[in-house]
Amino acid sequence: MDKLLITGGKRLNGDIHISGAKNAALPILCAGLLTSGDVVLHNVPSLQDVSTMLKLLRQMGLQVTQENGVTTLNGNAVDKLEAPYDLVKTMRASILVLGPLLARFGEAKVSLPGGCAIGSRPVDQHIKGLQAMGAEITIEAGYIHARAKKLKGARIVTDMITVTGTENLLMAATLAEGETVLENAAREPEVTDLANLLVAMGAKIEGIGTDRLVIHGVDSLHGATHTVIADRIETATFLCAVAATGGDITLKNTRSDILDVALDKLREAGVILTTGPDWIRAQMSGRPKAVGFRTTEYPGFPTDMQAQFMALNCIAQGTSRVTETIFENRFMHVQEMNRLGAKIEIDGHTAIVNGVDKLVGAPVMATDLRASASLVIAAMVAEGETLIDRIYHLDRGYDRMEVKLSAVGAQIQRVK
């Protein structure tokens, strides 16, 4: 199993090219199931989760070609309407095939994702929404079995804001009969990116980017060409890294307008940020100031950045309070950071981080994707060597992170 060996204390200087967003690419790949036309995608990131999704979609009969950085999907020959347990258990986003399969083929069988490291993460809202659209759904032997000759438009109010829930119902509604209204819809930029692709494929969607999506179902969708948006979480992860280590980096091929709250927090921590239409420059010297926050849905502070900002707070001046409101168990990195000398206490859904002068390298274990990224940041400021085990979590969602960080001066190497 691969590990990362990191020697801390290096400043970061140079340019980093940001990849396409994982959480936009995954639903967008599933949208390929909605049409028999070619869906041509640019800026699909090279990640383990993308490979897993493509493996699942190929098993269903989707044709996938990848040439010169362009991914082309063709759903003309899709004939296996099932997502098996062995793939779903490795990647919860597999649930995103449910809506498109049901809408286009009238049937889908998808393994129920189990709980995961960050929380129980049920999919009841996906099911509730599809049932409101007329689907008959049974759950048997660990599988969701959904059937509907033709989905019918409905008004759906989800109990909470759910990102993949919104995406699943949005994809299903594009081919339903009549009008679907999704109230309490997620407004994450990745949902908007999916909606923009669907519109390019011929879907009729109003309210894109708001919490009320109105979809007028059409008989069929056609092929389209689309560029996946930049990964805002990868962007903010590198910004946190430079905030912690000090230095001067410019992130290319990214966007600042979908990162407002995270950028405000970085400024509060002492980072000098300048932005352009597709780049962000971050300059940092001295010790960061502690920044408190509470995770919420977009446009609030992203839960996917909680761990990385906590790494920054570990070595900051002052004490911060970090409250996680989206997932019930997303503090697994805390014990590992404390092994590096951090002083963090957990009180329910809040972590109280007392900034220390320095961290000291030690062997640590990654527990989930964003926790892995936070340990990389902590290791880059820790004195001496840190060996991070179980970095397969990192590979699921970051495109060659150690290569990108080495290129700007980090001492980081992958060891077998």
Ligand code: EPU
């Ligand atoms: N929830 C339910 N029932 C549902 C759906 C959600 O109770 O049917 C709860 C969840 O348990 C959670 C909350 O609602 O407490 C929000 O979950 P959401 O459905 O929004 O999360 P998700 O769609 O499963 C996506 C991202 C996550 C990201 C969250 C929140 C993808 C593929 N995943 O997950 O990304 O943390 O939204 O923004 O888009 C990551 O990239 O590291 C990651 C975990």
